[in-house]
Amino acid sequence: MSSIWTGVSGLLSYSQGIATTGNNLANVNTVGFKSARMLFADTMSAMAGGTSDGSQIGTGVQVGSTAMQTSVGSLNESSNATDMAIDGEHGYFVVKDTANDKTYCTRAGDFNFDKGGDLLTSTGLNVQGWAVDNDAILAAKRSNTILSQVPTTGDVTDIKITDFTIDPQATGTIEVVTNLDSQVTTGTLDSTDPYFTMFKSYDANSDTPVADSDYSATVKIYDSEGTGHTATVYYSKTNDESGKEYWEYMVTVPPSEDGSDVTGDTTKAGVLMIGTMTFSAQGVMENQTAFTPGGTDPTSLSSWTQASLTSSGVPEFSATFMSASNGTSLSAQSVAFKTGLSTTGGSWSATSAATAADIGTSTAANAGYDSSATSNAVSCTTNYATSSYTQATSQDGYAAGEMTATNVDEDGVLWGTFTNGQSKALYVVALASFVNPTDLRRDGNNLLSATTESGKATVARANTGVLDGISGSTLESSNVDMASEMVNLIVNQRAFQANSKVVTTAEDMMAKALEIKK
Incomplete structure (x- = not known):
């Protein structure tokens, strides 16, 4: 038997x-x-x-x-931008069945957005991730802080895009980096305020408000409605003394677009900031002053006071634009002006001129920063003996736009691309890891769930800890x-x-x- x-x-x-x-x-x-x-x-x-x-x-x-x-099964390219594959053995996508509020994991990354904006599996389960903290990204960008990873906010949640548009963003920082030709000869200067000759001759009522600059560079900036405005930075050589060169600069917008209650409707309409730059004998920028209108008479240099400094040590001005929709003045927006030079001290020198008028004819008064607390960026305004040219311009504002595409990077960040040329991080895809994944329970429909033998799921981001990266527009085969x-x-x-x-x-x-x- x-x-x-x-x-x-x-x-x-x-x-x-x-x-x-x-x-x-x-x-x-x-x-x-x-x-x-x-x-x-x-x-x-x-x-x-x-x-x-x-x-x-x-x-x-x-x-x-x-x-x-x-x-790992073979990874095959896909034409679907929301298809994903984990590029290694370590990691499982986290999905949730909202009907029974149960969470599963899966290696099948054939995801799609439905008409409601939810990112779903092929069987209708919600893909999980973290919402991106775009305010933190913008703040880091404006303070020159390098982020090690895209910041997120809140707990793991359904990846859901409710708005396929991007609101306009008012410009908060502009960067204009130039080379100013040291061979330029100094023109006729104002006898009282030689370092602000260009400003004093500026006339908003003229067809050419600035007629005596040695060089100019332009950059488009945006107001809170997403309307673009052309900002022009004018430069004029004012002095060459003891091997050092001094230049006057002036940041302007078209006078008709200036809605400020200080400079608007005056002969200085459109002027946002004035100041001076100091260069060493080697053509390196070593100091700077910056002034913005603070009094009642913008035609007087005594009304132009020291500009405030950002946390990263660069001056900023206030811009008030006219609304393109109804012609009224919009709210003032602060804009940092980067030339490549900043102060590590975060404040003006104690001996620097309090107003533009205080500089007068004094060469030494052009030292706005403490000379021992300045920092030159890799890309910084220079004063070499070659024709003046613009090295780089940038700004962080944009008009409204509509989403045209999405893509996922190797860190699992889901990006949206918009018609205004912007890319915006939307979500970070969540991945799960297990101590013993070979004992996960198969629940059908490519779903797996934790067991006592597999251990509990540890949820984290791709390319962190033991977790592998994610390949976008890719599917993992059996x-x-x-x-x-x-x-x-x-x-x-x-x-x-x-x-x-x-x-x-x-x-x-x-x-x-x-x-x-x-």
């Missing part, structure tokens, strides 16, 4: 082995599918009768374990090796046949024994 049960155990075990192999082969084209490997173990042996040495006789075979194989599975199928089939022979042989033996009894 025991031989029959031994054969039956083989039939039962190898039939399960064939089922496992068949399931692997059935899912050879399933996105992100992980094959299973079945291991067999013997059953408890029985003591052999009639022996005194402890000999045992085996009683058959049983299924020892069925473990999920976590090796990791089933058809050649190996076909070999397993043949082996299990032969084993099944052999065990069936054991059963029939044992049956014949029992029939013969019954015949002897008769």
